[in-house]
Amino acid sequence: MRLCLMKWQVVGTKKAITKPLPFPVYFWTVFSVAAAGLLNMVYSSISHYRIHTDMLYVSLCAVSESINCDTVSQSMYSIFLGVPVPVWGVLGYGFFLILLSFAYHLKARPHRIWRLLFLIALFFSVYSLILAYILKFQIKAYCIVCMAGYGINFMLLFLVWIIRRRFPEKGFWSSLKKDILFLWRPWKKKTTVLVFFLLAVLILPVVFPSYWSFSLPEISTDVPTGITEDGDPWIGAQDPELVIIEYSDYMCFQCRKLHMYLRQIIAANPDKIRLVHRHFPMDPQFNPTLTGSFHPASGKLAVAAAYAVLEDRFWQMNDLLYDIPKDIKSLDIRELAQKSGVSFEGLATAPGIRQVNYKIKWDVLKGIELGVTGTPAYEIDGELFQGRIPMAVIKKVISE
Template identity: 30%
Template sequence: MNRVHPVKGQEGAGKGTLDSDAHDVAHAAAPTLALRIAFLVLCTLGTLLSADLLRLHVRVHTDSNYHALCAISETIDCESVAFSRYAVVAGLPVALWGLIGYLVMGGLCIWGLNRVRGASVWPFGILFLLSLSASLVSALLFSISAKLIHSLCILCIATSVVNFSLLALTIAELKRLKIGPISALREEARQLPGRRGSVSLFVVSAVVLVAVLKLTIPPYWHTEITEGPGGVLTGRNSEGAYWIGARKPVIEIAEFSDYQCPYCFRGHLQARKLVYEHPDSIRLVHLHFPLRQHPEAFQYSKMAYCAGEQGKFWEGNDFLFTNGRRPEPVTPQEFSSALGIVPAELTACLERETTRTAISEDMALGNSLNIQGTPTFVIDGNLYPGSIPKSVLSPLMPNGSLPHK
């Protein structure tokens, strides 16, 4: 019986070939695994940043005494960005959309980890599309912050860095696999029938999550502005300043404010809420303190003053605090139409020197008190910049606590 004997060195050569193939696969998988883990780490970082931005958004809208560490100046102020109308899209905070996006991309990345050895493009075609979309949204939001809100958010910039880094990683992975984004998406589309159940479950879960969030999260960012005094007493003091609240107040709060100031709207809401909760105990006196860096602030102060001349000061006060920081200026025509006052009388009042003098006197009073910024509240001779501490009000009441309506 003839036997076939292996050629000397043949067995060893075959084993060497297998080892070489395994080494090549492992060598190819190593950078893929590293890139995917890096992508997952960035998704985790983005999730944490978005969660903190969402926390900031909630606190800014629900806690009038909250002050974020990232609110450094008027130009670097995450609170102003969070308080703007651009911070909510399609009924949910932008930060929450970001959180969902990072979870979706992270989930897809985890899904693709078990396909590293097969050198599969999945899911980097889809991840390229998602990270590109996230980067474009980041660029748009940065432009809005810079040009419309006139304040930048450090945490938002950090998420932008994460988004562009995610895009760079997807490009690096597709380049390593020697496939373009369009081809990668086509390849993944061809693979969808084999993953129909898993993909459907993933998509349905994401849609259900968004639907549940929209149904369960209350619109806490909707701050109601009163259309008028609401039955609360109003008047003018001996110096001519407009007040709202108690006829014989236990506490009088003087508010130095600017209608274009990014912090003043929140201070306005806090002060007016106190007045409406305690109309027989608290009086709010508005004093004009337009800052030089706000080009329309002095004009807005004159408009509010002139609205008062027609009996609509507090209505004008609400309107200007609501609309004063928008990019396009509030015109006298729009203002008179919104308040239902006589346009000709408003125009004449705006041109009178006595109107300018009244605003200048408020500013002089603020300067004499060494007020450095807005809003600043003066209670019992003490200055409180930014907001009114709750601890300040209670000791001033006869029984040591604020009474309720």
């Protein structure tokens, strides 16, 4: 009798543990997590836009070289089918929330839609694993916002799985079929919203603006160029009111972005500002301050640019080098020579030319003496600015 009573107590305890909470508790928990994912992707989308369009913007999670959301946003992997990945994330969470709203319908509780939501959450989680792999082995940098999104996706998967366990229904695929039929039969206002949403997703890759694709102004005879007494190429004013000396790395996204902005400002004010170029490749072959190789191809690109000075084609070569993909594995010397207008034979022998190598190492040493620790860096009137230039400095000259 006592043994039977103990068994009854154990069974009763198990039943108490597995008894589901009220349905709204599960629903609003899933809704809150999905809404957090949506807000996370909205922030990431805004950050992606500003990184490519705002000269002075640095995201909150740009902590170090290895933990840097900006590095991730600047990579080729941040765009998928002509649309930024975080924008796809906004659409994905939006779609999830629209479907979730169907589940709150009295006729849907507590079984409908959850199998379909489980498959979507499973897709989100698998995609998160793919993106995590790309971060680790391709981009080689970590994004705090991205990782928060991965955690949200796995949390959604777990919560939807819990709901399926708490409100079981036999036959996964038959239940999934019922979910789909519930969405379309009878036709609902929310169904119309869902259809328009899906149509917008299909159209988006065609109409989305490519704000991340920017180009340097064309070399024009209206904008003077020359070489300083120290052998540094310059572009801009013959008698400048402001001289900006840039220390740059051709594999550095921020260098390219700021160089583009400065060139546009110079093109609009060719008689006021002069931009002077100095090499600072983040390559230990030329940069003795480095213990690791951040941009191993940047030294070779600097060699090409330094050689182009000898043939008076620096700015043509400079603009080509900034457009080279950052994940380049090999450099087509012949194509580079043809497009820039320098001789192929000379460019091919450039790594062995003492004058070329000396110029790059001299630029790096001048930067180190100034206090340059990374790129881009700028010297203005003897003062060093790392990573950015205060707009007040430029606006003062332009306004005058």
